[in-house]
Amino acid sequence: xxxxxxxxxxxxxxxxxxxxxxxxxxxxxxxxxxxxxxxxxxxxxxxxxxxxxxxxxxxxxxxxxxxxxxxxxxxxxxxxxxxxxxxxxxxxxxxxxxxxxxxxxxxxxxxxxxxxxxxxxxxxxxxxxxxxxxxxxxxxxxxxxxxxxxxxxxxxxxxxxxxxxxxxxxxxxxxxxxxxxxxxxxxxxxxxxxxxxxxxxxxxxxxxxxxxxxxxxxxxxxxxxxxxxxxxxxxxxxxxxxxxxxxxxxxxxxxxxxxxxxxxxxxxxxxxxxxxxxxxxxxxxxxxxxxxxxxxx
Numbered sequence: 001x002x003x004x005x006x007x008x009x010x011x012x013x014x015x016x017x018x019x020x021x022x023x024x025x026x027x028x029x030x031x032x033x034x035x036x037x038x039x040x041x042x043x044x045x046x047x048x049x050x051x052x053x054x055x056x057x058x059x060x061x062x063x064x065x066x067x068x069x070x071x072x073x074x075x076x077x078x079x080x081x082x083x084x085x086x087x088x089x090x091x092x093x094x095x096x097x098x099x100x101x102x103x104x105x106x107x108x109x110x111x112x113x114x115x116x117x118x119x120x121x122x123x124x125x126x127x128x129x130x131x132x133x134x135x136x137x138x139x140x141x142x143x144x145x146x147x148x149x150x151x152x153x154x155x156x157x158x159x160x161x162x163x164x165x166x167x168x169x170x171x172x173x174x175x176x177x178x179x180x181x182x183x184x185x186x187x188x189x190x191x192x193x194x195x196x197x198x199x200x201x202x203x204x205x206x207x208x209x210x211x212x213x214x215x216x217x218x219x220x221x222x223x224x225x226x227x228x229x230x231x232x233x234x235x236x237x238x239x240x241x242x243x244x245x246x247x248x249x250x251x252x253x254x255x256x257x258x259x260x261x262x263x264x265x266x267x268x269x270x271x272x273x274x275x276x277x278x279x280x281x282x283x284x285x286x287x288x289x290x291x292x293x294x295x296x297x
Contacts, residue, residue: 051083052079052083054080054083054084054087054089054090055089057076057077057079057080057083057084057089057093058076058077058080058089058092058093060076061073061074061076061077061080061093061096061100062096064076064100065096065099065100068103070100070101070103070104070106071100071101071104071106073096073100074097074100074101074104074106074109074113077093077094077096077097077100078093078097078113080093081093081094081097091117091121091124091126092126094113094116094117094120094130095113095114095117095126095129095130095133097113098110098111098113098114098117098130098133098134099133101113101137102133102136102137102140105140107137107138107140107141108137110133110134110137111134111137111138114130114131114133114134114137115130115134117130118130118131118134122165127165127166128162128165128166128169128170128171129171131158131161131162131165131166131171132162132169132171132174132175134158135155135158135159135161135162135175135178136178138151138152138154138155138158139151139155139159139178139182141155142155142182142185145185145188145189145191145192146192149185149186149189152182152185152186153186155178155182156179156182156183156186159175159176159178159179159182160175160179162175163175163176163179180219180220183217183219183220184217184220184221184222186216186217187213187216187217187220187221187222187223187226188222190209190210190212190213190217190222191209191210191213191222191225191226191229193209194206194209194210194213194226194229195229197209198229198232198233201236203233203234203236203237204237206229206233207230207233207234207237210226210227210229210230210233211230211281213226214226214227214230214282214285214286215285218285218286224250224254224257224259224260225259227246227247227249227250227254227259227263227282228246228247228250228259228260228262228263230242230243230246230282231243231244231246231247231250231263231266231267232263232266234246235266235267235270240270240272241277241280242277242280242282243267243272244267244272244273244274244275244276244277245275245276245277245280245282245283246263246282247260247263247264247266247267247274248274248275248276249276249282249283249286250263250274251263251264251274252276252286253286
């Protein structure tokens with residue numbers, strides 16, 4: 001038995017064909033003047049779209065935020081800023097636009113909105129928060145160390161600006177933690193490249209990468225391994241003095257580190273022991289670190 005829907009579809013198709021067939025002769029009878037949309041005496045009547053008040057748009061945005069409709073909220077707040085740029089609602093809407101984009105994961109839009117607020121209102125009551133949203137948007141885009149770390153570097157810059165411009169802000173403590181994580185990420189990237197060079201027996205290239213970790217990222221978790229790898233690479237090149245220094249600095253600052261044990265065993269296998277040359281670049285770097293953060297007592 002054929003259903004009602006299956007019977008109606010051919011009937012509808014036939015009606016459309018019939019209407020098309022009857023429309024053609026009518027169209028043929030029309031004059032060129034009738035077909036010309038500009039050859040008519042009709043008066044243009046512009047459609048007047050009623051203006052939505054600023055507070056209505058703003059509150060609509062807040063309502064959408066409450067429902068976690070972040071993209072829709074961002075659009076409402078953007079409209080407030082566009083249509084009523086000098087209203088008391090506009091400045092707050094600008095920050096909320098950045099916040100809504102941030103929560104929606106639309107980080108590039110969040111960065112643009114936050115940067116605009118900070119540029120226009122650097123001393124505004126929400127300037128620190130806008131800077132924090134910008135920095136967090138970069139931070140949330142940090143990728144695995146095997147990939148490009150441009151966003152990591154930008155996050156550090158934005159977070160550092162937050163600390164320097166708004167030192168009494170409630171966001172400073174979190175910014176410092178995020179900077180540490182981001183620096184650890186950059187150090188990890190250098191370690192990955194250094195390991196690649198070491199495996200290829202490009203010891204000079206490896207040393208340059210590990211030197212970068214030791215010089216720039218001494219407070220990250222990667223510095224212990226970097227010192228061990230410097231011991232390994234310098235030994236491979238026959239630069240015994242630097243190898244002994246790297247191991248000695250590692251043992252002095254991280255005596256319980258498993259990386260120090262590896263470095264010690266490596267030197268012993270060649271009849272050597274850790275011995276620090278105070279004139280070595282490695283020693284000089286850590287002398288400065290010890291004064292700054294108290295490493296090694």
